[in-house]
Amino acid sequence: MQPEMLNTFQQGDHDLLVKGDSNHIARQEFVKSLKGAIQQQMLPAITTAYYQRALPNYVAENGAPPENYTQARVAFEQDPLFKAYLSINRSSQELQWFSVLDPLEENIDALEQATKNIKPSGGSLSLEPNFEVPKYISSIDIHCMPGGYLGPVGAHPLHAGALYDRGVYLYAMGFMGPLNDDMGRSVVNYLKRKHPDLKPKKILDLGCTVGHSTLPYAELYPDAEVHAIDVSDSCLTYAHHRAESLDMPVHFKQANAESTDYEDGSFDLVVSHILLHETSQKAMPKIFKECHRLLKPGGLMVHADLPPFENMDAYMQLILDNETWYNNEPFWTAMRNIDQIQLSEDAGFNKADVHFDTAPMAIMEFMNAGDAAQNDEPEDREFIAGEYAPGGGWEVLVAQKQSKVA
Amino acid sequence: MSDNTTSNRTIKGKRPSFFDARGVDYLMHMVMVLTQELSVTRDRLDTLEHLIEDKELLKRTDFDRFAPDQACLEEREKNRQALIKNLFSVMDQEAAELVKNDSKERFDEVIAETAKG
Known part of the structure; x- marks a missing residue:
């Protein structure tokens, strides 16, 4: 985004989107503007403070610059500008959810009413009454979203999904597109480019929340049967009605990606989007094994998340590591230190069939239409603190299950 | 709204x-x-x-x-001064304490004395 560009992105409407009056909307617009200013105005100032003030002091005391985020934090944690940045960034996150909560609670009955008038789109919703939610999801409210993915105890079944849908749009400042679907759209674009022969008949999206990334698969692979699972009944309920409102047939089901009850070899394509960093050290290997089990021979596993730390300098790592401590993201940093290639191999994939790549952001390709957006080799990317998706693309781990030996 | x-x-x-x-x-x-x-x-x-x-x-x-007329100018200035007075009131409090030579010690004495009698 050019510094002089005014961000007037507006979320795409659908029947489930929480509506508000002019003051509700003004509070939400303020949060979107504040988040933009934190990234584009405040973060460059913080970066200057790090390189001009904290780094030389650290080098003077230690004889070498910080090698990782832990050392960078030691170098920077007492800096007054850094403290102000962390504090304002945290408030922006809280105000983001709060600005949606009021109109949501005032209009929740209208949302429920809206679900009754939506025509079926060929999809389905399947919830498990005694479902056991993993501790890594229920222990703290991830992203500081009050009630977390599950919603507050006793809240309306649409509460968490509705809060998440609008809140995420503000968080992304519209850079995920009008339907918050940039990750799914970017991965499909990537697959169509790199795997043009892939004509999936059955697709599974793991940890789908409200289906933001799921719907592009239904739209862009119209011949495929699209399934999506999540642990949150509230998110799934919302996802189902939202998909129907947008006339997309998706089969939503409450299930844990570590262990599902789909049969072996059920899917041609198993994907996840920003799921892995919300799981745990013990869960991740199980999820990889489950992906391998669920894939047909020759099928693809694709996990889109943010890049491992090994590609970044200590300062960039530090800025990202802040999410762990200041945005209730328990697994954010630990996940980036895991060797996912090894994990894939342990799950049964051949090492030669596993690699990291970058799926360029669909919205950036759209905005730069006409430009070649093929610069997607990981080693060519530069990570700049403050970019919504570092490097202008989504990091994808791609693994192909071995075809049956004839 | x-x-x-x-x-x-x-x-x-x-x-x-x-x-x-x-x-x-x-x-x-x-x-x-x-x-x-x-x-x-x-x-x-x-x-x-x-x-x-x-x-x-x-x-x-x-x-x-x-272009505000004189009455409007006066009304606005009155309102602005009232706003600023409120804004500075926490510092006015400290200044007033200095004038009266008031202190934490006197406060504590009042608490102690009130408890006794």
């Missing part, structure tokens, strides 16, 4: 501390909330100006061309 906030805003997960003095943490958040409300008010005024122009009652440039 919404001015009441009633939601349950509790977040599970300890809120971190940013500054050495906890009060500064509170203050920073309050400044963000106040700025948000200022932004809301400005949007609303902008809506008002647009609506007035749309109804062809006034042009938006009329707002900038408006």
Whole structure:
């Protein structure tokens, strides 16, 4: 985004989107503007403070610059500008959810009413009454979203999904597109480019929340049967009605990606989007094994998340590591230190069939239409603190299950 | 138009501390909330100006061309001074204490004496 560009992105409407009056909307617009200013105005100032003030002091005391985020934090944690940045960034996150909560609670009955008038789109919703939610999801409210993915105890079944849908749009400042679907759209674009022969008949999206990334698969692979699972009944309920409102047939089901009850070899394509960093050290290997089990021979596993730390300098790592401590993201940093290639191999994939790549952001390709957006080799990317998706693309781990030996 | 906030805003997960003095943490958040409300008010005024122009009652440039008369000048200045007085009241309190030579010691004495008699 050019510094002089005014961000007037507006979320795409659908029947489930929480509506508000002019003051509700003004509070939400303020949060979107504040988040933009934190990234584009405040973060460059913080970066200057790090390189001009904290780094030389650290080098003077230690004889070498910080090698990782832990050392960078030691170098920077007492800096007054850094403290102000962390504090304002945290408030922006809280105000983001709060600005949606009021109109949501005032209009929740209208949302429920809206679900009754939506025509079926060929999809389905399947919830498990005694479902056991993993501790890594229920222990703290991830992203500081009050009630977390599950919603507050006793809240309306649409509460968490509705809060998440609008809140995420503000968080992304519209850079995920009008339907918050940039990750799914970017991965499909990537697959169509790199795997043009892939004509999936059955697709599974793991940890789908409200289906933001799921719907592009239904739209862009119209011949495929699209399934999506999540642990949150509230998110799934919302996802189902939202998909129907947008006339997309998706089969939503409450299930844990570590262990599902789909049969072996059920899917041609198993994907996840920003799921892995919300799981745990013990869960991740199980999820990889489950992906391998669920894939047909020759099928693809694709996990889109943010890049491992090994590609970044200590300062960039530090800025990202802040999410762990200041945005209730328990697994954010630990996940980036895991060797996912090894994990894939342990799950049964051949090492030669596993690699990291970058799926360029669909919205950036759209905005730069006409430009070649093929610069997607990981080693060519530069990570700049403050970019919504570092490097202008989504990091994808791609693994192909071995075809049956004839 | 919404001015009441009633939601349950509790977040599970300890809120971190940013500054050495906890009060500064509170203050920073309050400044963000106040700025948000200022932004809301400005949007609303902008809506008002647009609506007035749309109804062809006034042009938006009329707002900038408006020259207050003496009575208006006085009223505005009175209101501004009242606002600033409120803003500085916490410092006025300290100045008043200095004038009266009031102190924490006197406060503690009053507490102790009241407890006795």
